[in-house]
Amino acid sequence: MGFKIGLLGLGTVGTGTAEILLSPEGRHPVVRELEIYRVGVRSLDKPRTVQLPPEILTTDLEAIVTDPNIDIVVEVLGGLEPARSLILTAIAHGKHVVTANKAVISRFGSEIFTAANEKGVYVMLEASVGGGIPVIQPLKQALGVNRIQTVIGIVNGTTNYILTRMRDEGADFGEVLADAQRLGYAEADPTADVDGLDAADKIAILASLAFGGRIKLEDVYCEGISQVGAADIAYAEKLGFVIKLLAIAKKLDVNSELLSIRVNPTLLPKTHPLASVNGVYNAILVEGEPIGQVMFYGRGAGAGPTATAVVSDILNIVSVLKVAEPEKGRAGENVDNAAPTPPLPHSPTLHSLLACSHQHYCQIAPIEELVTRFYARFLTKDFPGVIGKLGTCFGDRGVSLESVVQTGFQGELAEIVVVTHDVREGNFRLALDDIRSLEAVDSVASLLRVL
Ligand SMILES: NC(=O)C1=CN([C@@H]2O[C@H](COP(=O)(O)OP(=O)(O)OC[C@H]3O[C@@H](n4cnc5c(N)ncnc54)[C@H](OP(=O)(O)O)[C@@H]3O)[C@@H](O)[C@H]2O)C=CC1
Ligand SMILES: N[C@@H](CC=O)C(=O)O
Numbered sequence: 001m002g003f004k005i006g007l008l009g010l011g012t013v014g015t016g017t018a019e020i021l022l023s024p025e026g027r028h029p030v031v032r033e034l035e036i037y038r039v040g041v042r043s044l045d046k047p048r049t050v051q052l053p054p055e056i057l058t059t060d061l062e063a064i065v066t067d068p069n070i071d072i073v074v075e076v077l078g079g080l081e082p083a084r085s086l087i088l089t090a091i092a093h094g095k096h097v098v099t100a101n102k103a104v105i106s107r108f109g110s111e112i113f114t115a116a117n118e119k120g121v122y123v124m125l126e127a128s129v130g131g132g133i134p135v136i137q138p139l140k141q142a143l144g145v146n147r148i149q150t151v152i153g154i155v156n157g158t159t160n161y162i163l164t165r166m167r168d169e170g171a172d173f174g175e176v177l178a179d180a181q182r183l184g185y186a187e188a189d190p191t192a193d194v195d196g197l198d199a200a201d202k203i204a205i206l207a208s209l210a211f212g213g214r215i216k217l218e219d220v221y222c223e224g225i226s227q228v229g230a231a232d233i234a235y236a237e238k239l240g241f242v243i244k245l246l247a248i249a250k251k252l253d254v255n256s257e258l259l260s261i262r263v264n265p266t267l268l269p270k271t272h273p274l275a276s277v278n279g280v281y282n283a284i285l286v287e288g289e290p291i292g293q294v295m296f297y298g299r300g301a302g303a304g305p306t307a308t309a310v311v312s313d314i315l316n317i318v319s320v321l322k323v324a325e326p327e328k329g330r331a332g333e334n335v336d337n338a339a340p341t342p343p344l345p346h347s348p349t350l351h352s353l354l355a356c357s358h359q360h361y362c363q364i365a366p367i368e369e370l371v372t373r374f375y376a377r378f379l380t381k382d383f384p385g386v387i388g389k390l391g392t393c394f395g396d397r398g399v400s401l402e403s404v405v406q407t408g409f410q411g412e413l414a415e416i417v418v419v420t421h422d423v424r425e426g427n428f429r430l431a432l433d434d435i436r437s438l439e440a441v442d443s444v445a446s447l448l449r450v451l
């Protein structure tokens, strides 16, 4: 065997990764050159669905990332610590790293890539966004010559699965979430999925690659799906929309360097290419000059899809290393009885299509500057002229309405649904403040953006 892998984690993604590495037949020939050398887990007693020699499992993860025999560390533990420290230690010991951990990369990417570049090692993260969908490498490589204007994605499989089943079956939120957990889609703490935080991590990573700068996660505006009720799903349907948790990064306007980055449930016209992305599927729509629109679609979570991305990253690294040092890793070569190999000598410069070298931070506009359409559902007392009063409040703040419908009653309260034309978010919020102070208005039952 040629290249030794230290696998940190043998859960959903780790097991999927091991399954690919243990069955190389019919796959790229380089897969035969990869050996699972050590596997780090929390519990040695847990039953495993993958057959590995028990002696390669350990709870001593530090020993894996410092092992001189290991070439590539694959981090599929999840969580911030010890994942971040283990990645940094692996880098310090000259190991290349493959990770699926968007939470660590979106928060500590700067520290990790700076360390990796200094040490001359690769940190690859295809699995961190869109699971099995190739989107990180395409942004770095095939789309690298484009000027990107917009990245819009459905990048969280758990919430897309939940929203799809709520719409199609009227399913209960809690039950569907439990199914998503059982299927291995959800994060260890599923509030990261439900509250949009996982999607925020992912759009921060995509925006960084698309716009060529670092992104501060705290600049990403984020709303989750818990505010989306059955009533909104039904009204959206009647109005010709579906509701999706969208992650959007775009230039505020064509000539601006200022970006808008946000995650929020959004009403999407049924004719939009992302509207038919259902269940655990993810899709990322990129608009660039001169390519125009290009869309990436596939399974965004689950063992097999995510492991595909992990192993493809390993292959990318190994392929570059093999050019740099062709003697290493000839197929079938057995070095089991040989003395430990010294750490890999690294090429003095990293391959520019695999490495990440952003230095500056992108400028992100506050959410008030966003220009978008809104959907709002009001509960009002059934007074005459309420719709007129709402219209006046909107008009006073320069908000133009596309449609206003009184849709029915909830008990004593009338339900009024409004869809606006494009409006600056700051102005829309001022109009809402005015509306909330009207005696006739009981509450703003929901507020969603419309694409
Ligand atoms: N699941 C998915 O569909 C996707 C997941 N990801 C990302 O992949 C990563 C892994 O996710 P997933 O496979 O679902 O997670 P799991 O919870 O299924 O697996 C985690 C694995 O890491 C081990 N582990 C966790 N913490 C420690 C620790 N402190 N010490 C030792 N071992 C530890 C666990 O050990 P033990 O088995 O002993 O408990 C387990 O084997 C996460 O970053 C996630 O965001 C990315 C895309 C899709
Ligand atoms: N929990 C995530 C897993 C993949 O990143 C999701 O649901 O998309």
Ligand code: NA
Binding pocket: 126, 127, 128, 129, 130, 131, 132, 133, 134, 135, 136, 309
């Ligand atoms: Na991916």
